[in-house]
Amino acid sequence: MPDFSLTAEQESLRDAARKFARTEMAPKAAECDKSARFPEEIYRKAWELGLMNLNVPTEYGGSGLGALEQCLIVEELAYACGGMTTSIIANCLALEPILLGGTAEQKSRWLNPFCAEYHLASFCLTEPGGGSDAAGLQTRARKDGDGYVLSGEKCFITNGPHASLFTVFATLDPSLRSKGIAAFIVPGDAPGIVRGKDEDKMGHRASSTSTIRFEGVRIPGAQRLGGEQDGFSIAMRTLDQTRTPIGALATGIAQAALDHSARYSLERKSFGKVIAEHQAIQIKLANMAQAVHAARLLTWHAAWSIDHGHPGTLESSIAKCFASDAALRVADEAIQIFGGYGYMRDYPVEKLMRDAKLTQIYEGSNEIQRIVTARELLRQYG
Amino acid sequence: MEIVVLIKPIPEAESRLRATPDGRGLEPEGVKFVLAGYDESAVEQALLLKESLPGSRVHAVSFGPARCEETLRAAIALGADRATWVEGPPEGSDDPVLAARALAAALQTVPHDLVLGGKQAGDDEEGIVPGAVAELLGIPSFGYVTDLRSSGPSGLTFLRPTEAGVERWEAPLPCVVGLQQAWNDPRSAKLPNILKSRKAPILKVDWPTTSKALALEAKPRSIGEKFELPAPRTGAKMIEFKTPEEAAEKLVRLLREEAKVFP
Ligand SMILES: Cc1cc2nc3c(=O)[nH]c(=O)nc-3n(C[C@H](O)[C@H](O)[C@H](O)COP(=O)(O)OP(=O)(O)OC[C@H]3O[C@@H](n4cnc5c(N)ncnc54)[C@H](O)[C@@H]3O)c2cc1C
Numbered sequence: 204m205p206d207f208s209l210t211a212e213q214e215s216l217r218d219a220a221r222k223f224a225r226t227e228m229a230p231k232a233a234e235c236d237k238s239a240r241f242p243e244e245i246y247r248k249a250w251e252l253g254l255m256n257l258n259v260p261t262e263y264g265g266s267g268l269g270a271l272e273q274c275l276i277v278e279e280l281a282y283a284c285g286g287m288t289t290s291i292i293a294n295c296l297a298l299e300p301i302l303l304g305g306t307a308e309q310k311s312r313w314l315n316p317f318c319a320e321y322h323l324a325s326f327c328l329t330e331p332g333g334g335s336d337a338a339g340l341q342t343r344a345r346k347d348g349d350g351y352v353l354s355g356e357k358c359f360i361t362n363g364p365h366a367s368l369f370t371v372f373a374t375l376d377p378s379l380r381s382k383g384i385a386a387f388i389v390p391g392d393a394p395g396i397v398r399g400k401d402e403d404k405m406g407h408r409a410s411s412t413s414t415i416r417f418e419g420v421r422i423p424g425a426q427r428l429g430g431e432q433d434g435f436s437i438a439m440r441t442l443d444q445t446r447t448p449i450g451a452l453a454t455g456i457a458q459a460a461l462d463h464s465a466r467y468s469l470e471r472k473s474f475g476k477v478i479a480e481h482q483a484i485q486i487k488l489a490n491m492a493q494a495v496h497a498a499r500l501l502t503w504h505a506a507w508s509i510d511h512g513h514p515g516t517l518e519s520s521i522a523k524c525f526a527s528d529a530a531l532r533v534a535d536e537a538i539q540i541f542g543g544y545g546y547m548r549d550y551p552v553e554k555l556m557r558d559a560k561l562t563q564i565y566e567g568s569n570e571i572q573r574i575v576t577a578r579e580l581l582r583q584y585g
Numbered sequence: 586m587e588i589v590v591l592i593k594p595i596p597e598a599e600s601r602l603r604a605t606p607d608g609r610g611l612e613p614e615g616v617k618f619v620l621a622g623y624d625e626s627a628v629e630q631a632l633l634l635k636e637s638l639p640g641s642r643v644h645a646v647s648f649g650p651a652r653c654e655e656t657l658r659a660a661i662a663l664g665a666d667r668a669t670w671v672e673g674p675p676e677g678s679d680d681p682v683l684a685a686r687a688l689a690a691a692l693q694t695v696p697h698d699l700v701l702g703g704k705q706a707g708d709d710e711e712g713i714v715p716g717a718v719a720e721l722l723g724i725p726s727f728g729y730v731t732d733l734r735s736s737g738p739s740g741l742t743f744l745r746p747t748e749a750g751v752e753r754w755e756a757p758l759p760c761v762v763g764l765q766q767a768w769n770d771p772r773s774a775k776l777p778n779i780l781k782s783r784k785a786p787i788l789k790v791d792w793p794t795t796s797k798a799l800a801l802e803a804k805p806r807s808i809g810e811k812f813e814l815p816a817p818r819t820g821a822k823m824i825e826f827k828t829p830e831e832a833a834e835k836l837v838r839l840l841r842e843e844a845k846v847f848p
Contacts, residue, residue, distance in 0.1 A: 211655070211783065212779075212780065212783045215655075215658070215659075215662070215779050215782075215783070216776060216779060216780075218619075219773065219774060219776060219779055222773060223773065251775065252773055252774075252775050252776060253775045253776030253777050254776065257776075261777060266776045266777060266780075267777075268776070
């Protein structure tokens with residue numbers, strides 16, 4: 204039988220994240236959402252406490268946590284604010300290619316100074332011409348002496364306006380598709396980097412997102428991760444690691460929607476009784492609770508698979524897809540339970556729906572997750 | 586400076602509290618006990634002093650049941666150098682004098698230039714232990730303290746906010762100091778330190794040792810009679826008004842006629 208109890212260590216990590224989320228993040232969530240403010244003071248504090256570079260081993264100055272511990276923390280943070288959480292965990296996404304594809308020398312050269320101070324990094328895969336079809340990316344890497352010159356544009360890059368390090372995927376030969384892609388470490392101050400304006404988003408408004416244009420950015424050969432054909436594989440293996448925490452992020456949003464709904468249903472009266480006494484509301488709450496519970500368990504299982512050395516491709520795809528669909532559904536029902544108040548910006552639940560929506564789109568859209576799931580599934584039969 | 590900080594696990598603020606079936610105490614099942622309130626400020630104060638006086642050490646000490654261990658680990662994660670669990674009697678005890686006697690006995694073998702604690706525990710708020718420990722150790726005790734600083738090798742300065750103003754004090758070492766809550770914005774533990782704290786050793790003084798040292802029967806001298814939750818509060822009454830005069834007039838009428846607080 205699997206054991207679902209957390210160790211004392213896991214509980215204390217979760218408690219620390221919960222305390223940070225509820226005392227530092229939650230009080231500013233509505234304000235940052237309304238004004239689309241990037242709360243740097245919160246991100247700095249998250250870094251100080253070790254909540255930022257969760258996946259980076261301690262020898263390089265990170266927190267060195269396993270997948271399950273990361274999920275426990277991310278769910279707590281997202282319970283308070285999905286947008287802030289996206290910005291806090293973007294470093295995990297951006298640094299994972301270095302962890303997966305970097306040599307020992309590259310890791311200590313780039314990770315140590317990066318983690319020793321507060322810095323943000325961005326993962327640059329998506330392009331204006333398409334995100335899902337990553338093998339078709341068009342940003343070019345041209346050989347130049349012992350190095351490369353990058354030109355092209357990336358879009359929707361989380362923390363793009365603030366990052367001091369980029370991991371960038373670019374092709375040496377677009378006709379080779381996935382086999383032509385290489386991955387590069389690019390310092391934020393490299394000449395030729397042009398950052399676009401901060402996008403005006405539906406949700407996750409405490410996070411910032413922009414285009415990053417590379418106008419002939421010169422990169423020494425020592426900043427290439429893996430071989431010239433390894434970039435696509437590094438990108439996909441990175442997403443295998445980071446999809447599961449997105450499941451946890453969605454679960455946190457869903458749990459918040461459920462908690463708001465249950466509390467409100469015990470206060471709001473209609474037809475002479477609290478609405479929690481109407482069976483229609485009870486059924487909604489029950490369905491929401493089932494969805495949250497299933498999302499969490501799928502996420503934990505995917506994390507467990509990764510922590511036990513499995514690639515976790517299938518499990519993390521299922522978890523991310525299910526949890527994000529659940530989050531949107533649960534947030535939608537939360538608004539319904541709040542009635543007209545739910546539609547008002549002064550109440551917390553409409554933000555949850557806007558924040559939940561993104562989890563179906565980024566880190567591989569849910570259509571792509573279903574393609575991955577079906578492919579992995581059919582492989583077992585074919 | 587050798588700084589001892591006395592801490593007690595208290596129910597987390599959001600806990601749902603229930604009485605035990607016999608109605609004499611708090612049901613611990615399902616309640617999360619944490620380092621919080623005045624004690625959290627005391628740990629912060631200990632760490633601030635340690636940081637201002639190189640070579641100082643902070644030793645966290647907790648008396649009570651096994652849940653003390655988690656509270657001590659929380660103090661280690663924040664920066665305490667050592668921790669001692671003084672085990673309480675197996676049947677449990679809410680007796681503050683017993684706690685003080687057990688702690689004072691344990692402190693016989695723990696170096697202490699300064700003993701810090703919350704001015705009272707955040708749960709029962711009795712405020713007896715720090716003063717009683719000082720009495721048993723034969724050293725002075727000060728309560729309601731904020732902004733404690735070292736004034737050289739053998740003294741301290743601190744403030745005591747009172748209703749009449751803020752008092753400025755100087756005190757000799759060793760002494761016991763009970764601290765106010767939340768004036769020093771207690772720090773949070775960093776994740777790597779939380780992980781390290783899980784593996785840190787915790788010294789234990791077991792109950793037989795304590796009861797022998799105190800020549801005590803294993804019996805607390807005060808016991809709870811009845812433990813019940815306060816009656817639920819009834820809803821607030823909102824006064825509708827257009828002018829402040831109207832609000833005041835309506836409020837006075839309600840206080841006089843409904844609440845009957847004055848004739
Ligand atoms: C706020 C935000 C932050 C982001 N942060 C980052 C970041 O930090 N780094 C980064 O690299 N990217 C980031 N992204 C990009 C994100 O990962 C992409 O938006 C996503 O992968 C989808 O790509 P696309 O937008 O180009 O949509 P498209 O690929 O154009 O897809 C359009 C629609 O078609 C569907 N579709 C596409 N192909 C298929 C198919 N074969 N079968 C069925 N359906 C299909 C998609 O699911 C989608 O519904 C972010 C996006 C947002 C909105």
